[in-house]
Amino acid sequence: MSRRLRLVVFGLGVSGIGVVFVLAALLIPRFGGGDHPYRDLAVPAAVARSAPNVVSALNFDQRALDTLGEETILLASVVGAAALLRPTTSEHERSIVAEDRILSATTLLGYLLLPVTLLVGLDVVAHGHLTPGGGFQGGVVLATGLHLLYVAGSYSTLVRLRPLTWYGIAEALGAGAFAVLGVSGLVAAGGFLVNMLPYGRFGDLFSAGTVPLLNLAVGCEVASGVIVLLAQFLAQALTVRATR
């Protein structure tokens, strides 16, 4: 298609969709109205299971199967990206990387913040059922925190303190643990992904049944998965070169 024709088809399509979408959006219930059929069902259900963070209760209890699918999408994306970024037959990985000098202030701040960031990450994962956060968010914080090693230190420090195969295993086990917890619900309580543990006291760390455990599994998978993913991109940028 010529550029002109493509633009014409694109323009007509977008205008048609735009008209339809605007007409449809005008019929959406007004913002701030009182009619919330799902809220009225979901919030009491979450509170009944001692989960103050209703979003987490939705994701890991009421619609836990969706979350199982979503964390699997992440797993497939990480494995897929690793497959597509693997060095080709005409590429090789260098072992030595030329490093730029880093400001000592950056190094100091990086190493000070490294343990803080990891702690924050763990906290966000562990309190997913109580406060905003959870496995997905905390996992990303953990993985990013680890890369302060690269920002503050050097690529070789990161590589030495980041045994990739173990992260690969942790990623697989984290992802698998979610499904295994689901099957445990089947065995223990007669239903897949049934919240089979005691709900505990509202606001306690150990409450809301399986929600914190599922958060932990997701946190483990997301942190390891993002580390594996970033490792592929860093390798492509820093060490993989075409063989001459």
Add this chain to the structure above:
Amino acid sequence: MDPSWLPPTVIAIPLIGACLVLALAQHTPRLVVDVAALVTALFTVAGGAVLLVVVGAGRVVTRVGGWTPQIGIVLVADPIGTALALLAAILTACALLYTWRYFDSAEAHVHVLLLLFLAGMVGFALTADLFDLFVFFELMGAAAYALTGHKIEEPQAVHGGFAFGVVNSLGAYFSLTGIALLYARTGRLGLAPLGAALTGRGADVLVLAAMVLVLTGLLVKAAIVPFHFWLADAHAVAPSPVCALFSGVMAPLGLYGVVRVYVTVFGAAVPAVVAHRTLVGLGVVTAGLGAVMCLAQRHLKRMLAYSTIAHLGLFLVGMATLSGQGMAGSMVYLLGHAGVKGALFLLVGLLLARHGNVDEVGLHGRGRADGVARWLFVLAALALAGLPPFGTGLGKAISEEAAERWWLVGIFVLVSAATGGAALRAGLRVHFGLGKPPTDADPDTTSGEDEAQEGRFPARIPMTMVVPVVVLLVGAVAIGVVPAVADRLAEGGRLFVDQAGYLEAVTHGAAATQTPAPARWWTLSGVALGVLSTALAVTLALLAVHGRFGWLGRLLDTPLRTLHRAHSGHVGDYVAWLLGGVAVLSGLLILPALP
């Protein structure tokens, strides 16, 4: 015993298996990975088979996490959804067996991705929740894009995966927008609760726009014109066993989704005649375009890909009758097609492994020494045309009967003959060296000569690559000769189009009413039309091999060239066509349905 534990288990098996394979792959040799992946797939096959038996002629409803349909997610296994889940598992097992010696690199990525892909397909086929359907749709996509681009040494492979990813993701965003509109209106996400909420209120622009948007993503996955462009590009570069999965079950699942969502959610709100007319129209155009493009290819995998597009169009025509019989016919056809097309892709994979090439012209006569493979190729090509007693022939016959109108029957015959003829032409040229090697070099057709070789087996063909082909062809015959298959699918078709029954089963777990659907089996006219298609295919192939088209060929030259140019491989073009398609679909579905 309450069978509601089975559906989630069938989803969980490939998922847990994939994680195990990924964990094992870090430290164990290739053989362990191969065995673990294949065993996982076989367990899924077993789980799917048990579920199919348990489902019988009814539905198994699972409330995941024990929540009511209004709050949580419900799975509903019915005969058609379960049959598709089982098909996905069988094809994955065949693909894993075939890849045993196929890839040189010892990477376990392919195994993990295939198993995750399987989990996505099984989940998609069993869920009864619109958002959950979308999640599994995306899971299928994430695994499929990476599998498509797997041969990263080739820029075309990465480009094919990219085009697939962009077009499918765009379709998915439309679906998600539609789901959001429906949620804004009803506060529901389950198929049955949504259907109940929309019943009796009639359809306004919001509901109709939501329907168009939700169906768009599914129609993209089903490669219906004008959303079909990604399919040929992806099939051209994806590893052949992956193509067998894409053609056999992934794209057909898109059609399954279209009809499932329409019937359960919009069945009572949107007049059936509007949906019927639009879907039949889309199916006919898709079937015609696919058949023409199929005949015009010399790149064998592209040819098979366009044949898939043509068949998807035919399945849509059958399903669009929105009758039990049409649904059953399409399902029988679809299952038979999966076996036949899967076998053809695996046979082309053999050519690629032995000769490093999938070009019909370049391979002329070079496949003479391929032993049993050359006879299997010809047999599969005839089966593609609808040769009785293959399942393709039976499915075509039932669909033709359900389509009723004579011109639709004509389209079934012509399209199946064209696709079978194209495959037969390639088989006769490559494996038997018939006719003169063609010399025409149309600059707009893609030759298959620069395709990356998959595997290297110059001396003899390993059994692990022949057995899956035979299994698939035997399966395609079994669908046409074992009456239980067609009987069960006839029941399944009746349940599939019964919205009220579906809603009742989800909300109250009521058993399906036991009025057996009329059995569908070979009829005299069905056999005759199957034989007619096959004879037409043979005539077409022989004419093409000996180049006897004369003035007709010259007359068709210019339109064919234009069609080829439209399939440019430019992602921007595909996106433009997609957006234009959504606008046209809106016009077709919204205007006539407004009160």
